[in-house]
Amino acid sequence: MDRKKVTIDGNEAAAYTAFHTNEVIAIYPITPSSNMGEWCDAWSAIDKKNIWGTIPSVSELQSEGELREVFTVHYNQVL
Numbered sequence: 813m814d815r816k817k818v819t820i821d822g823n824e825a826a827a828y829t830a831f832h833t834n835e836v837i838a839i840y841p842i843t844p845s846s847n848m849g850e851w852c853d854a855w856s857a858i859d860k861k862n863i864w865g866t867i868p869s870v871s872e873l874q875s876e877g878e879l880r881e882v883f884t885v886h887y888n889q890v891l
Contacts, residue, residue, distance in 0.1 A: 823845060823847050823848045824847070824848075824851060826848055827847070827848040827849075827851040827852050828851070830848070830852065831851070831852045831855050831856075831860070831862060831868055832862045832863050833862065833863060834862065834868055835862070835864070835866060835868055835869065836868065836869050836871070836884065837849075837852045837856075837868050837869070837870045837871070838871050838873055838884050839852060839853070839870060839871070839872050839873065840872075840873055849870070849872065852868070852870050853870045853872070856868055856869070856870045871884050
């Protein structure tokens with residue numbers, strides 16, 4: 813089997829892996845990792861599926877507080 817080879821930066825590689833292996837993605841709009849969230853949000857918007865055949869839920873947070881992170885993960889598991 814031939815594999816397609818591409819060149820991507822580290823942020824895109826991390827976003828690709830996170831998107832394909834998670835059900836919930838909590839993103840913070842901060843540099844230099846802002847583009848990681850943008851990629852995940854764009855993939856989710858076009859209904860791209862992860863390795864389990866579901867579309868990850870992407871939530872943009874405005875605070876980096878741990879309580880908000882825990883609430884986001886818990887809330888998305890309940891849905």
